[in-house]
Structure formats: C-alpha cells, structure tokens
Amino acid sequence: MTTIQFNNKKALFTQLSPSDINFIKTSSKSYITTNNIINQLSSIDLPIKKETAIKRILHFLEFVDQKIKDVGTEIPIDKSVWIDFFTENHYIKYQAILSDLKIITRVLYTKGVYFDKSGKKHVMVNDFVYSKDLGLAKIFQVHNAYINDNNYIMVMFDTKQVKVNLYVDNRLKKLSPKFINTIKNVKIDVTGAIQAEINEYQKQIISFPQLKHRISRIFAVRNSRKIVTGSKVNRIYHSFTNLSKISRQFLNYKFFEIDVTNCQPTLLVAYLSKNKLELDENYQLDCESGCFYERFIDLINDNYTFGDDIKDFNQARTATKTEIYRNLFFGFNTGTSINKRFKELYPNVWNELAKIKKSDTSLASILQNTEAELFNSLFPKKSKMFFTLFDAVYFTNVDDTADLESKINDFFLERNVKVKIEKK
Numbered sequence: 001m002t003t004i005q006f007n008n009k010k011a012l013f014t015q016l017s018p019s020d021i022n023f024i025k026t027s028s029k030s031y032i033t034t035n036n037i038i039n040q041l042s043s044i045d046l047p048i049k050k051e052t053a054i055k056r057i058l059h060f061l062e063f064v065d066q067k068i069k070d071v072g073t074e075i076p077i078d079k080s081v082w083i084d085f086f087t088e089n090h091y092i093k094y095q096a097i098l099s100d101l102k103i104i105t106r107v108l109y110t111k112g113v114y115f116d117k118s119g120k121k122h123v124m125v126n127d128f129v130y131s132k133d134l135g136l137a138k139i140f141q142v143h144n145a146y147i148n149d150n151n152y153i154m155v156m157f158d159t160k161q162v163k164v165n166l167y168v169d170n171r172l173k174k175l176s177p178k179f180i181n182t183i184k185n186v187k188i189d190v191t192g193a194i195q196a197e198i199n200e201y202q203k204q205i206i207s208f209p210q211l212k213h214r215i216s217r218i219f220a221v222r223n224s225r226k227i228v229t230g231s232k233v234n235r236i237y238h239s240f241t242n243l244s245k246i247s248r249q250f251l252n253y254k255f256f257e258i259d260v261t262n263c264q265p266t267l268l269v270a271y272l273s274k275n276k277l278e279l280d281e282n283y284q285l286d287c288e289s290g291c292f293y294e295r296f297i298d299l300i301n302d303n304y305t306f307g308d309d310i311k312d313f314n315q316a317r318t319a320t321k322t323e324i325y326r327n328l329f330f331g332f333n334t335g336t337s338i339n340k341r342f343k344e345l346y347p348n349v350w351n352e353l354a355k356i357k358k359s360d361t362s363l364a365s366i367l368q369n370t371e372a373e374l375f376n377s378l379f380p381k382k383s384k385m386f387f388t389l390f391d392a393v394y395f396t397n398v399d400d401t402a403d404l405e406s407k408i409n410d411f412f413l414e415r416n417v418k419v420k421i422e423k424k
Helices: 018-026 035-043 050-071 079-086 091-100 177-185 190-202 208-223 263-274 281-289 310-329 337-345 347-358 363-375 398-413
Strands: 002-005 029-034 074-077 104-106 113-115 121-125 128-131 135-142 152-157 165-168 224-229 236-238 256-260 386-388 392-395 421-423
Touching: 002 018, 018 152, 018 190, 029 035, 029 050, 029 208, 035 050, 035 152, 050 074, 050 079, 050 091, 050 152, 050 208, 079 091, 091 104, 165 177, 177 224, 177 386, 190 208, 208 224, 256 263, 256 398, 263 281, 263 310, 263 347, 263 363, 263 398, 310 337, 310 363, 337 347, 347 363, 363 398, 392 398, 398 421
Parallel strands: 165 224
Antiparallel strands: 002 152, 029 152, 074 135, 104 135, 113 121, 121 128, 128 135, 224 236, 256 392, 256 421, 386 392
16 A cells, blocks of 8 residues: 655645656556545554455545535435445444544434435435435435545555456446447546646635545546446436546547537426426527526626636536526525526426426436437447537547537427537
C-alpha cells in the first residue's frame, strides 16, 4: 500500500516524483480518502488481512460518497449491499468498525415518511425505509466528522495490470455490442483527468469535497466497469455516468456530443402533448427556445444579473436547475417560491404535475422513460465507439452528426415539439 498526501493549495503533480506519477498510472486499485481514516485503520484489528480489509472499506466508502451526492447523508443500505462489500461472515463487524470510527452508523426513525435530496418519497416502517425501488433497507447516518474531514490522501495498491471487469445487466439483452465494447475498452488518462479537476478546484468552480468525489470516480472506472438499467425506469447507467464533463475529456478517444437543451422540461411537453393533456403554450415556447430555467434564476440567485461572467451564469443556471428538479419535477413542494412561480407562469402544466403527484407513477419515471425511449434507440453507424449519457449521445465519427440530429428532431416532432440541439 502506497500513500500520497493530497495538497489542496498547489497543483498535485508538480510535487510528485516520476515514480509517484507512474504509481498512480499503474496502480490496480486507487482511492482518495483521509489521513485520519488510514491512520486509524492501520492501528486497529480488522476481521481479515489488513490490506484486504482496508481495500474493502475504501471501496465501500466510494459507494457511500456517491450516495451522499445522490440522496444526502441519510442512506438506505440493504443487508445484501453490506454482504456484497464485506461478505456475510464479516459485514456486522465492519458495521461496528465504521460506526466506531465515526464514519457511518445505523439510526432509528419514527417519522413515518421522509424525502431524499431529489424529492423522492420514502415510507418508514419502524426503523426501515421502504420505497418501490429499494424494498426494505435499514437507514444509516453519515457522520459530520467524515463529511467535514478534508485532509485527503491518495491510497494505491499493487502495480500489476489488471484485466478490466465488465458487468452488464441481464435486462439489457438488446444493447448494442458497440456500446458494450465502448464501456469496456475505452481508457482514461488518470493523471491528466485528476490534474484538470484540480484546476477546476483552483479556479473555484468546484469545492474541495466535489474535487474528492470527482477523483474518486476517476479511480473507480479504471478497473471495474458496469452497464445497468433502472429498476423502474429504462434509463441506462454505466461507469462513465458519474464522470464529470472535465474527466470525460481525458478518455482515449475524441468524442463528439449531442444533447437537447432543457431536455427534461421539454420531455414533459412531449409527454403532455402525446397524451393530449393540458399544456400552456408559453411553457412549450420557453422550453423550445431554451430559456425555461432563466424564468426562475432570480429566485435562487438574488445577486445574479444577465450579462455577468459566463462562469457565474452557468453556476447560477445549474443551481436553478437543481432546485426546479427538487421542488417540481422530482419533488412537488408547493410552499417553495420555485413551485409558486411555476404555477403563476404555467397553470395548466402545474395542474397536470399536481395530478401526477397524486398518482402511483412518479414524474421522474415518466420523464426518464420518455428520455430512454429516444436515446436508447440512437445508434451512430459510422462511429467506432459510442455511448449515451441520459439526454446526450457521445460518438467518435463526426459524420454521424446529421443522422443523430434528424432522429432526435423526428422524435420530438412526432409529439408536436421543436427542440434546440447543442453540438460539442
């Protein structure tokens, strides 16, 4: 096991020797964690051989970090997940270790219902959480001591080249072999991607915890790949899903990208139109013109005015988008300023969202299945490599651009919707 101290003030690779950089490039298992965790794990008894146990714990903490990003610090974790990481014989011992180290601890709830960060509703049954997607799972609270510890360290094991393992969900039997080959065989320039993410942090575009998460995802894709589909939606998730746009620039193929501007709001237009439900004309126009999020930007960013720096605009728009998803599309929090303005601007669409909220089908699943209906059908014929990423398609031959644009436009036009397509 080799460790390299992470310095958050200077560019990481200007401080490393060539042998250090080579170790990062060739390590078969690499993680980013904290000095405190490594020091404590090195000084306590563990259920199995120390190095193997530390690997398992660091691998589990990658999972925890992703869950924090997805749902917050209260995480439902099923027993089967614990067993997958730590085996049936030892998972209870690891739970105790992680609790003693103030990382994550099982907690009891009596609320009856709670909403995760995305606005998704979960029903509590004693000290368990139940949702359609999760079934029964115990709730674990991530400690602030873990979240707030930013004394990061990179930990690397082995230097032998390990064959990339790929898991493909057996429900994806019709998935293109070219798609599968892309996810399995495309490589990432680890050192280049990490340095680029550090540059984002130094420009104050991302926070230090965000930097840690991004580096963790870079390490995660190096040796273990997967392609899965949702339990209730047809979206395809894969190992590049959680890589940032910055990191994806360091894949070893040049990928072109096409995506749909304001895709989720526009998919709602398509769904309402196809099913002959109520629809405000100005909502459709705002989505088609690509200015939907800007109708709400002042509610989230009081000090933002149009004409500010493009970086500030992009950050303001991203923050607004997040709040709209939380309070309208994936949650429906009627007391918020976002929800109230939406009702004022688009009363007919608001009424349809309110009806969906009371139904057994979530809006998130409606939009994601509509999205999947389109993007899962795209196939760049001339490209050697391609993958989709929710509402975007990445491909390696620019000559596929016109055909992909045509298919996307046709999909929406069949539903009486025009779209803005962004090419990169």
